[in-house]
Amino acid sequence: MKLKYISKILVAGIIGLYSCSELDLYPLAEGSSENWYSTESEVEMALNDLYRIDFWPNYQIPYQDYDLWTDDMMSRSATTAFTNGTLNGQDGTVNDWWTKTYKCIARANTVLLNLEKGKVQLPQAKMNQFEGEARFVRAAQYAKLITYWGDVVYYTGVLDLEQSFTLAKTDKKVILKAIYADYDSAALKLPTTYGNQSLRATKGAAYAMKARIALFFGDWAIARDAAKACMDLGVYSLASDYASLFYSKTKNPSELIFGQARSTTLTVVIPDTKNYLTRLAGGWGASMAPSWYLFCSYLCTDGLPIDESPLFNPREPFKNRDPRCTATIVEFGTPWLGFSYQPHPDSLKVKNYKTGLMVTNNDNRANAQFASFNGLAFKKGIDEEWVDDYKAENTNFVMRYADVLLMYAEAKTELGEIDQTMLDASLNKVRARAYKVAVTAKTSYPAVTSTD
């Protein structure tokens, strides 16, 4: 009797023990790809991923270290593999761009494939928008690949492992055609604006990006038409003030065609702002500094380069220069983030504008070993928000309207179609904006009047 009783308990125990280890376990904090892309919000989330800033490194100073690869910028601690001429496939940046770009393409392809399969029922307008977005992203990513690598592996759809080992490079001209087709389709399907909704890829972005890749490959007519189409939309305009356009506090300016938002509260920031800041502003003495090449390349107010212009005075190199020069590089002796910026070694004390007192000038190398090595410091895009916590949230500009205007002017010039009206509608418009005057006030800025 007793034995039977005990046996029953044991049997119950066995069942209890057995059921505590179910083997069919699925991720708890992740989704399953098997049945994804079957609702509107799932597709939208997949598309959202393509807008992450990781996939859109930009090339404008001073927020990306990639500018170190150009002669616009220098780092005092190291040269780059690019400037050294030792760049190869092992380079971190090269690897990073390559893998991220293809990741973005694979994800865009996955969305397109699933939309094609008709897994999700959507209103036609939404369907168009989603397809347009995916095509836009794919085109932009392939454009990046053929710009930097030339011939690359091209595919649409989703690869399986076996298949992936059999692929060969495709001629960049062939890829370029496919890119145009994607942009055209995107331009057709994407809305012009999103009103109060999130700013995603637009018709204008597709035109503008198409113009950029066409211009790069010398397809002037295509570039011209695409840029013109973007201009004709009439939804973009130049910001009135060049300097503040790039500030951290400037949000979604009318000049922005495509780009990404940053936000300190939402933790997408430019880290390491100290690299760009002067010592008195709490930074590392412009360890990333504008180069003298960049400094010298700004024209004088007469429209001539410094070696030709009588207005250029080497003792006062900031005087009589295009306003974009002092908007980009801190002028010596001017207030900068609360202090007077003066790298000259004889200025041992400078003014602290917050207290009105003179303080030790750590922005020159007489006082501080690691002040700016070439005396220059970046100003563009840097505002007070950079120094409160050394994080900044400047917009990641991928495409601005000013670029579209300049691309239009360049394409037209290459085609020999430029005339004064067109110049005034494009290049001069951008230049006049820098001088904060009307394009017609041709005496107030060095308007371009030559068309040869």
Place this chain on the structure above:
Amino acid sequence: MRKGVILFFIFCASMVLYAQEKGVSGKVVDENNEPMTGVTIVVKGSTTGTITDISGVYNLKYMPNAKVLVFRYVGYEEQEVEIGDKTTINVQLQPSTRVLNEVVAIGYGTVKKSDLTGAVATLGGDKIANRKSTQVSQALQGAIPGLMVTRNNNAPGATATIRVRGVTTIGDSNPLIILDGVPVDDINNINANDIENISVLKDAASASIYGSRAAAGVILVTTKRAKTGAVSLTYSTEYGMETPTRMAEYVDVKRYMQLTNELRWNDNGNNANEYPTYPKATIEKYDSLNMANPNKYPNTDWIDLILKKNAPRRSHAINISAGTQTVRTNASIVYDKTDGLFENKSYERITARLNNDFTINKYLSATVDLSLKRSISTSPYHDPMYNMLIAPPVYAAQWSDGRVAEGKTGANPYGMMKYGGYKNGWYNLVSGKASIDFTPFDGFRLSAVFSPTLGFDKIKEFNTKVPYTAADNPSLVSGYLEGCTTTNLWEKRNDSYKYTGQLLANYMKSFGRHNLNLMAGYEGYYSFNENLGASREKYELTTYPYLNLGPLDLRGNSGNAWENSYRSYFGRVMYNFNSRYFLQANVRYDGSSRFDKEYRWGSFPSFSGAWVISEESFMKEVPVISFLKLRASWGTLGNERIGNYPYQSTIAFGNTLFYQGANTVAAQTAAQIQYAIRDISWETTQSTDFGLDLNMFKNRLRLSGDYYLKNTKDMLLALEIPDYIGFDNPDQNTGKMNTKGWELEVNWNDQLGDFGYSVSANVSDFQSKMGDLGGTEFIGDQIKKKGSEFNEWYGYRSNGLFQTAEDLAASPKLGVNQKVGDVKYMDLSGPDGIPDGKISPEYDRELLGGSLPRFLYGANIKLDYKNFDLGIALQGVGKVNVRKAGLMITPLAANWGNVPKILDGHSWSKYNSEAQNLAAEYPRFTYTNAGVNYAMSDFWLINGGYLRLKNITLGYTLPQALTKKANIQRIRLYASGSDLFTIDQFPKGWDPEVSESGYPITSTFLVGLSVSF
């Protein structure tokens, strides 16, 4: 305990003396009637005695009151003979069965040590506790042959890495830890004082009962249990000090400035300005400048400022044990605390364990165990070690009035450590185990076991802002220390639970000389983990580390969860004929949630046999051999520790930001990150072992040796796939590797009168070679590729330094910046397979030798004399290729750091004579060409082998005459030192085990007291 008994007898003997008229003499022989030399004979209750001579004869003088003689010999049963009125007492001693009858824990059961067929090493709990390290993993270093235990720091609470018989997989090589039959995550959660013994299952035959999870070896830990009829209470306490074994030394302030100038001058092309950074006058007058203005001309001794001379540690332990026929309880509570060598660094731990055994009736018995662990670790938010080591004296840590100074523009390790906040963690673990044993008839036992483990961790990371003010103006904030610009709080809560259920059936039966032992079982395991994190940033105040006090607009949070489970069926057959021929077979059938349904199950068999030659009649003729056994085994083991859902293509979530008008909003993103291969399955390791156990000289000498081969195939690797596929590399079953090794252990113990001693030593070696890895190479300073060792060094061959411009011009160079005084590399090959006159990474690097230690050894010496006991433990590594790197040899690390003292006077320099340069050990000072000089090459490899005195302990047990009066059983006082010295070839100031900028390895000195009632 045993020692206690002996001492007790000796003590009693000295108290009571009886009279006897005549002396006693006689002869002592062994079981074969051979005379026994060196047998101890004492009068019971006294310390008086003698030993037998070479022919086994003894003579004992007349002693009043002597009543009983005790005959003792190591490895033999003790015998007592009443004297009465005898004058001749001849004795035959019988071999002790204790040595051979020692019971060893094996998977899901125990076996007599003499019956083992696989390679199993055991270690008594006292040997672990005697090492006096807080963590069990550290105490195992050098204690067991075939166990590679490595550590790289000795921070409070630091643990060590354990490898059983080398490395068998590229993935996770941590052994499986089984505590009282139940898998646990970490051996360090067990208190050394609670351990009865440890068994290490080294070969497949012994480990394959744990099949799928045993590829990296299994360590079985058995905790102490109470015995029937015993009652005791023991209190022990220890107090000690830890101090770094060695500290790296750096040059003084003037040399720093001179050498900085030299480096910059070198990098400026040795132009006219030999003082590019520090003017000559400044250097020459630095002492007086420093006296006049220490703020502008500091001379900071960073190490002295940050590191304390020593850090205290203490522990208290209470152990109570009581047993009756029906209930037996063993309870312990232990408290340990170790302080760190710098501020805010400490480790504190409380462990409690309650082991209960119940006998219900003749059919039923049960055990209920409960254990609890709480550890608290504190660290500064910014670990000071790296910056402390590199910071040169020319930067100030504090202004002369005590305010925190700028350091090197905010890099002030002292200020960052002291004011920059903390990272504290509270880790709690509660576990229990209940088992019911049901014995319906003799020899058959059915057991059901259930064991839950619950973990709760709390982590608080509070990074506070530290402004520094100008030297001359206390009210002007001139910046913030590095990483201390805002005050932020991160809170983390981790929650986990693990359930193990087991059902075991065991049947033992002897049929004449045939002995059979059968076991079958089922085990289910489930583990669940969930993490939660929350943060706020930019706190106004630095004194309230709670979330509700932070700003609302900078809130962050995170969460994650995962689970995994196993189901296993297993069985074992053990058979022996007359304790002479042994055969054993195991099989385990395992299913893991980490694989797809179709590929989830794997079976892992093993077979082993042993032949006890000494049981054969022909061997009985060889008296010198007490025991001789040959063993052989073969089996397979599995591994699948590669993330929890590797076969499933999962969607990972994230966020992206969009503009909505002038607002910025976050939108959720979803993407498949990894390419998933659905048919991945178990990685398997086949292992073959040959072993020999030999006991000689009446079991006083014990010797055990093993040779083994391990082959791993279908290794789970994240194999490189084309990047353009757009996914991260998936885990695949590919890759092979093999490991060969051997191990040897020798023990000797003996007793000479009052003097008892034992010596044991072990040595082991292994070499792991990579097979075909599916074509993938993992390049870095170390490599794993077909034909290489596991993590073999890979780099250039060097040929000294460039000494002359002619040599430089005529030699192949690495890059364009090589100058005289740089490392000269050898041109090994080129694109056409012959030297091409250039040094290039593609063609001129080769395998430079393994990076894993070879010939690991350890030794234990134990001496007892009357009330004194002395234990010595040694440990070492015969040979290991170590790279001198980083802080050890880099001048101006991070372009502002100090210069290691070992470089000064030993580096190539323009200021040196030719002879001095020829003798230079290190290249010239340069920053621009540092990458070339410090590239991986054999120039930087040294033999990192070492011999270390792990521990020495001297104990004294108070005479019981004194303690008995206070009703105390035993009082023992002891002093112990750990990691006292090493013999090695490391550069001055560097411990062979320390990592570059890690917490130092420390020597520990402690005194302890143990009182038993």
